[in-house]
Amino acid sequence: MLRFGLIACSSIARRRFVPALKRSAHARLERVGSRDPARAEAFAREVGCAKFGTYEEVLSDPEVDAVYISTPIAQHDEWAQRAAEAGKHILCEKTAFRSHAVAREIVALCARRGVRLMEAFSFRYHPQHALVQQLLGEGRIGTAKFFHGELTFPRPAAGDFRLDPDRGGGAFYDAACYPVAAALMTLGARPAAVSAQLHLEAETGVDDAAAITVVFEGGAVAQCVAGFGLHFRSRYSVLGTGGRIELERAYAIPPDRVTGVVVETDPGTERIELPAVDVFELMIGEFATEVQSGRRERDFEGRLLQQSAVMDAALRSHREGRIIPLNGYGA
Ligand SMILES: NC(=O)c1ccc[n+]([C@@H]2O[C@H](COP(=O)([O-])OP(=O)(O)OC[C@H]3O[C@@H](n4cnc5c(N)ncnc54)[C@H](OP(=O)(O)O)[C@@H]3O)[C@@H](O)[C@H]2O)c1
Numbered sequence: 368m369l370r371f372g373l374i375a376c377s378s379i380a381r382r383r384f385v386p387a388l389k390r391s392a393h394a395r396l397e398r399v400g401s402r403d404p405a406r407a408e409a410f411a412r413e414v415g416c417a418k419f420g421t422y423e424e425v426l427s428d429p430e431v432d433a434v435y436i437s438t439p440i441a442q443h444d445e446w447a448q449r450a451a452e453a454g455k456h457i458l459c460e461k462t463a464f465r466s467h468a469v470a471r472e473i474v475a476l477c478a479r480r481g482v483r484l485m486e487a488f489s490f491r492y493h494p495q496h497a498l499v500q501q502l503l504g505e506g507r508i509g510t511a512k513f514f515h516g517e518l519t520f521p522r523p524a525a526g527d528f529r530l531d532p533d534r535g536g537g538a539f540y541d542a543a544c545y546p547v548a549a550a551l552m553t554l555g556a557r558p559a560a561v562s563a564q565l566h567l568e569a570e571t572g573v574d575d576a577a578a579i580t581v582v583f584e585g586g587a588v589a590q591c592v593a594g595f596g597l598h599f600r601s602r603y604s605v606l607g608t609g610g611r612i613e614l615e616r617a618y619a620i621p622p623d624r625v626t627g628v629v630v631e632t633d634p635g636t637e638r639i640e641l642p643a644v645d646v647f648e649l650m651i652g653e654f655a656t657e658v659q660s661g662r663r664e665r666d667f668e669g670r671l672l673q674q675s676a677v678m679d680a681a682l683r684s685h686r687e688g689r690i691i692p693l694n695g696y697g698a
Contacts, residue, residue, distance in 0.1 A: 369655035370397035370432045372425035374446050376410040377437035379460065384435055385414050387647035393655035400425035422446065426453040433658065436460060439528035440535025444469050451476045456658045457484045462540040463671055467679035474668045483658050485667035486674065488548050490618045492649035495626050495641050499553060499605065499612055507630060509609030514554055514589035516546025516603035518618050522596040529595065530571045537573035539565055542593035545618045547677055549603050550581055550589035557584045562690045563681035579681045620646060
């Protein structure tokens with residue numbers, strides 16, 4: 368069993384990570400950490416964990432093997448660095464790091480310290496994506512040419528870190544990362560160039576809308592949009608030379624939610640229903656199994672670096688008003 372310590376008593380830790388950890392056959396909760404020791408104690412009592420304390424106490428606990436970092440995005444770098452220095456494996460919430468340069472530094476530090484690092488894109492673990500890749504591989508919609516992904520939701524409540532630029536807020540880091548990750552996973556080709564535009568809110572200074580276009584080697588194009596203050600949408604579709612595949616619910620998927628994949632081709636439209644799964648439990652299982660095997664069969668770090676290169680290039684494109692080629696990006 369991989370023994371996890373929590374770096375932050377966040378909403379996502381309470382709603383999804385800890386319940387999944389409690390069900391996991393591969394990992395368990397060892398110690399709860401919070402900036403506020405009283406908050407750590409209350410959370411630990413609520414979830415039935417005997418040990419709690421500050422973030423520093425989580426990192427110095429020899430019985431903690433790995434940490435789950437779910438602070439606001441701007442605090443991920445510091446705690447990932449400190450966790451790596453303390454010899455802890457790291458499961459870090461998305462967006463892991465706000466720049467590709469920092470991502471590269473932390474991946475290198477983890478390699479030196481012999482610890483593994485995964486960006487917690489739990490959505491990837493839903494079997495619906497493997498089904499889409501299988502259908503694409505079988506040529507069910509011909510050659511995939513366009514990916515369209517969107518993640519939009521109502522405005523976060525006042526005080527939420529998503530509305531604070533100093534804590535890494537904005538739709539770009541919190542939401543646009545999802546359709547970008549889905550496009551990289553689905554199209555399976557190397558990203559060649561990126562362009563993006565963000566809309567910044569005058570009152571908060573964070574972006575409330577982001578549109579990112581990624582052109583892939585071989586010519587497929589992904590259009591990714593994200594924003595808040597909007598109707599909820601959590602989808603992607605792939606348009607090919609002979610059909611189209613759409614996921615009804617692509618990203619944040621409650622563990623009791625049945626999902627559907629719709630395949631449109633000339634003979635007609637088929638809806639394939641997939642049973643509910645807990646993507647957090649599946650993610651924890653893969654992370655724990657890989658870490659405990661001591662082997663490097665899954666390239667968590669390479670996936671994190673590719674994602675951060677594309678996101679970093681998107682931000683540069685927005686700032687510089689030009690298309691950013693990705694060849695050797697950040698090398
Ligand atoms: N994978 C998913 O499905 C998913 C869904 C939602 C969010 N997320 C990601 O998870 C992370 C946390 O999101 P959330 O919505 O759970 O956030 P949240 O409820 O605001 O929790 C963040 C926690 O970070 C700690 N923290 C440390 N420094 C802080 C600071 N300066 N200001 C405020 N809090 C601070 C606090 O815990 P303590 O007081 O206990 O230290 C706080 O409870 C983000 O990276 C987000 O993008 C992932």
